[in-house]
Structure formats: C-alpha cells, structure tokens
Amino acid sequence: MDFDMSEKIKKEIIIQKIADIIGVEKAYAIFYKALQEGNLIEQAQYTKEEVLKITEMLKKNGGMIAISASLIAAEIHLNTI
Amino acid sequence: MTLKMVTALVKGKNSSKVGQEVAREAKRKLATPPAFALLYTSTQYDLKELLKAIREELGNIPLIGCTTGGEITNQQIAKQSVALALFSQSDHFQFHVAMDIGLHDDPTGCIQRIVDQLPKQPENFPYRSAILLHDGLAGRGEEAVLSAATILGPEISFAGGSAGDDLAFKETFVFCNDKITKDSAAICIIDSKSPAAVSVQHGHKPLKCGFVATKAIENVLYEINGKPAWSVWKETVRESAKALGIDVDQLKDHSKIGSLLIRYELGLDTGSGYKIRAPLSKNEDDSLNFGCTILEGAKFCIMESPKQAQLDSAEEAAKKAIAQMKGREVAAALVFDCVCRAIILGDDFAKAITIIQKTIGKDVPLIGFETYGEICRIKGKGSGFHNTTTVIMLLPAE
Numbered sequence: 001m002d003f004d005m006s007e008k009i010k011k012e013i014i015i016q017k018i019a020d021i022i023g024v025e026k027a028y029a030i031f032y033k034a035l036q037e038g039n040l041i042e043q044a045q046y047t048k049e050e051v052l053k054i055t056e057m058l059k060k061n062g063g064m065i066a067i068s069a070s071l072i073a074a075e076i077h078l079n080t081i
Numbered sequence: 082m083t084l085k086m087v088t089a090l091v092k093g094k095n096s097s098k099v100g101q102e103v104a105r106e107a108k109r110k111l112a113t114p115p116a117f118a119l120l121y122t123s124t125q126y127d128l129k130e131l132l133k134a135i136r137e138e139l140g141n142i143p144l145i146g147c148t149t150g151g152e153i154t155n156q157q158i159a160k161q162s163v164a165l166a167l168f169s170q171s172d173h174f175q176f177h178v179a180m181d182i183g184l185h186d187d188p189t190g191c192i193q194r195i196v197d198q199l200p201k202q203p204e205n206f207p208y209r210s211a212i213l214l215h216d217g218l219a220g221r222g223e224e225a226v227l228s229a230a231t232i233l234g235p236e237i238s239f240a241g242g243s244a245g246d247d248l249a250f251k252e253t254f255v256f257c258n259d260k261i262t263k264d265s266a267a268i269c270i271i272d273s274k275s276p277a278a279v280s281v282q283h284g285h286k287p288l289k290c291g292f293v294a295t296k297a298i299e300n301v302l303y304e305i306n307g308k309p310a311w312s313v314w315k316e317t318v319r320e321s322a323k324a325l326g327i328d329v330d331q332l333k334d335h336s337k338i339g340s341l342l343i344r345y346e347l348g349l350d351t352g353s354g355y356k357i358r359a360p361l362s363k364n365e366d367d368s369l370n371f372g373c374t375i376l377e378g379a380k381f382c383i384m385e386s387p388k389q390a391q392l393d394s395a396e397e398a399a400k401k402a403i404a405q406m407k408g409r410e411v412a413a414a415l416v417f418d419c420v421c422r423a424i425i426l427g428d429d430f431a432k433a434i435t436i437i438q439k440t441i442g443k444d445v446p447l448i449g450f451e452t453y454g455e456i457c458r459i460k461g462k463g464s465g466f467h468n469t470t471t472v473i474m475l476l477p478a479e
Contacts, residue, residue, distance in 0.1 A: 015352075016351070016352065016353060019351045019352050019353075020351050020356060021223060021227070021349075021356075021376065022349075022376045022378070022379050023349045023350050023351065023379040023380045023381060024350055024351055024352030024380075025350070025380040026376070026378045026379055026380060027352075029378070063224075063374070063376075064223055064224055064227060064374055064376065065376075067188075067189060067224055067227040067228055067231065068227055070189075070227075070231045071227055071230050071231040071235065074230075074231045074234070074235055075235040078234060078235055078236060080235045080236050080460065081235075
C-alpha cells in the first residue's frame with residue numbers, strides 16, 4: 001500500500017494505545033524512555049517513520065508492550081492509524 | 082440465502098445423549114444444512130463423548146466452542162448445560178475455523194499458527210470479522226487479543242471470550258472441530274458481505290485511586306504501594322463491604338474471598354476511562370491472582386460494582402451494537418458476559434440478558450456464555466481484552 005511516511009501522528013494516539021494495557025501514567029514513562037533510546041525529542045506529533053522507530057524502541061520492553069508496539073507498527077503499515 | 086442462526090440448550094446426565102439431543106434439536110430448528118456450529122458447555126460432561134455425539138449428528142461442519150461458567154440462549158440461562166448454535170449456509174457469509182496450543186508460553190506464536198491455517202479473505206466478501214475463544218486460565222488474554230489484532234490485521238473487528246469451568250478455576254477447554262484442548266485458542270473467521278457489529282461496556286466506578294502495582298509477575302499481583310496486595314484490598318473495601326453486610330476481617334473461606342474480590346475489581350486508568358481487571362483469588366502469601374497479566378508499575382483504582390450499573394452497562398452494550406447495524410436486519414446475537422457479572426447480579430443476571438434482548442430485538446436468536454474474560458476488538462480502539470463486561474457481536478442477515 002502506498003502511503004506518505006512523512007504524514008504525522010499525534011503523540012497522544014500512540015500513548016493511548018500503550019495506556020490501554022499499562023495505564024496512562026506508566027505509558028507516558030515508557031514512551032519517553034523509548035524517545036530517549038531512539039534519540040528523538042518530545043513533539044506534539046511524529047511522522048510515521050518516527051513512530052516506527054519509536055515502536056522498535058518500545059519492543060525492547062518485551063511482553064505485552066512489545067506486542068502492542070507490533071500492533072502500532074502494523075497499523076502504520078496498513079494505514080489504519 | 083440470508084443468514085439464520087438457531088439455538089438449543091439441553092441438560093442431562095449422559096454426555097453422549099445430551100450431545101445427540103442438543104444437535105438434533107438445533108438441526109430440527111434450522112431445517113437446512115448448517116455451515117457453522119458454536120458450542121458452549123459446562124465442564125460437568127464427558128467432553129469427548131459430548132463432542133463425538135454432536136459431530137456424529139452434524140457431520141464435519143466447522144465448529145468451535147469452549148467450556149464455560151454458564152450457558153446462555155434466547156430461551157434459557159443455565160448452569161451445567163450444553164448450548165449449541167447452528168448457522169445456516171448463506172450466500173452472504175463464509176465461516177472458517179482453526180486452533181492451536183501453546184498459548185501460555187508463546188501467545189503470539191500460537192495465534193500466528195492459527196491464522197496460518199485460515200484462508201485469505203475472498204474478494205467478493207469485503208468484510209472480515211472473527212470469534213476468538215481461548216483457555217481462560219492460561220493468563221494470556223491480553224496477549225492473545227493484541228497478537229490476534231496484529232496478525233489478523235488492525236482493521237478486523239472481533240469478539241470472544243475466555244473459557245470457563247463452572248467457577249472451579251482448575252482447567253478450561255477449547256474446542257475446534259473434533260479437538261478438545263487446554264492452553265489453546267480457537268478462531269472462527271467470518272467473511273461477509275456487510276459488516277458485523279461488536280460492542281463492549283462495563284459497569285464499574287472508582288472506589289479509591291492512587292494505587293501502583295509495585296510487584297507483579299505475570300498474572301499475580303504481589304504488592305500494591307509496597308504492601309501485600311490482599312491487605313491493601315481489604316483495607317480499601319472494608320467500609321463499602323460493611324454496607325453490603327460483609328466483614329472483610331472475618332473472610333477465611335476462599336470462595337467468600339473470591340466473591341468479595343469480584344465486587345471490588347482493579348480499574349486500570351487508561352486516561353480515557355477504566356479497563357477492568359478481575360482479581361480471581363487470593364494466595365497464601367496475600368498476593369492476588371488475575372485472569373490476565375498485570376504489568377508492574379501500572380497505576381490503578383479499586384473499583385466498586387453497583388448492581389444497577391451492571392444492568393445499565395448491558396443495555397449500553399446492546400445499544401452500541403444495534404447502532405452499528407444502521408437498521409440492517411440482525412440474524413444472530415453472540416453475547417460474552419463475564420461470570421463475575423453473574424455473581425454480582427445474582428438472580429438479576431437474567432434481567433441483564435432480557436434487557437439485551439429487548440434492545441436488540443426480542444426475536445433475534447441469541448447465544449452466549451459466562452466468561453472468564455471478554456474480547457472486543459474494534460478497529461482503532463484499544464487492546465480489546467476485558468473483565469466484568471458485556472461484549473455483544475451482532476451478525477447481519479445479509
């Protein structure tokens with residue numbers, strides 16, 4: 001599927017997807033850790049390319065966070081996010 | 082041909098005879114060859130004998146099912162029974178089933194192996210939805226749902242539930258065609274010409290918030306705010322439970338502790354609402370067992386579950402589902418209702434099912450079971466594994 005990797009996604013949309021399994025407060029903490037590990041700065045929104053990089057960092061948490069990160073990546077690839 | 086679903090519910094002592102009767106009754110009601118069967122049963126039966134008898138009557142049609150905490154049809158809500166739904170052949174629907182084992186150790190691998198067995202979506206059936214059933218004691222509900230959403234594709238909506246075992250909490254079973262397995266999941270893919278509807282609603286409100294899971298391993302919560310989980314739970318609910326006539330300090334029996342825990346569940350603060358997690362039992366070390374993984378560091382509330390809110394949530398779930406149908410005729414209603422709700426509501430549980438029937442249409446055939454966890458995955462929405470909710474899936478006639 002063709003889609004624009006520079007298209008932007010709001011930070012809250014990504015955090016909400018993690019918050020659904022770990023709670024909102026911990027989700028923010030995990031998200032910021034992923035940003036740090038991916039050498040990304042905090043922004044209101046990220047390009048799809050950046051979100052894929054964030055999901056790679058999130059996968060390092062293993063378990064449900066990793067599965068959830070895979071789901072976010074799948075949504076990016078299928079253009080459903 | 083439009084889709085038709087019929088249901089039958091039978092109780093008895095002889096597993097083989099019960100299987101034969103329930104299949105014959107459903108077949109008689111359908112009057113045309115079935116395309117798919119959905120089976121829910123109490124664990125009190127010899128499952129091999131039961132399934133063998135049903136398969137002998139129905140032939141090799143696709144079938145999935147599981148053991149439950151109680152069986153529900155449009156005619157009856159029962160315990161220690163067998164409920165069967167048959168779906169007619171239809172130009173508008175195709176059903177495909179598959180299952181696999183190894184859910185606990187590798188939930189993603191298990192779901193992947195199941196999906197690998199299923200056919201690709203045909204071009205002339207633009208909508209795909211699914212029913213997902215899994216071992217209710219494998220402790221992998223959340224992982225199974227996230228994996229299914231990833232592997233099936235995020236645009237697919239699905240519903241389902243965690244198998245039960247009549248509240249024994251010993252072992253639960255999932256069926257697919259002739260197989261009866263533990264530590265497993267089964268999926269029925271539904272390809273259709275118009276979309277299915279799925280909805281979920283809970284009826285809990287926070288009693289007290291500000292708790293953090295400071296020690297949790299898999300589905301066991303050991304410490305809350307650095308203290309043993311059960312002591313925090315007991316302290317928090319003491320006054321509220323007293324109003325219900327329960328003295329938390331006198332609770333010694335495991336089943337009574339279990340009943341209390343079901344009234345006061347964990348509410349994960351997702352920022353946009355609460356995700357309910359049911360504590361199922363207490364261990365000797367005062368840790369609490371949950372039906373799915375609790376992640377360390379999660380911040381949560383302890384919730385309370387007023388009866389009226391549980392009835393209202395059933396109606397809300399039904400309203401949400403029927404709204405998605407946009408006036409299309411409903412051929413079948415599949416209900417996945419938590420066994421905890423049945424305990425909280427007691428005799429009023431039947432009222433909740435009646436409310437659902439009134440909302441979706443009293444003549445709509447309905448089958449369901451009392452689950453150990455509910456699944457409702459809607460495109461673009463959260464993870465989809467829930468506790469103490471009502472999940473409804475509606476299939477259109479065409």
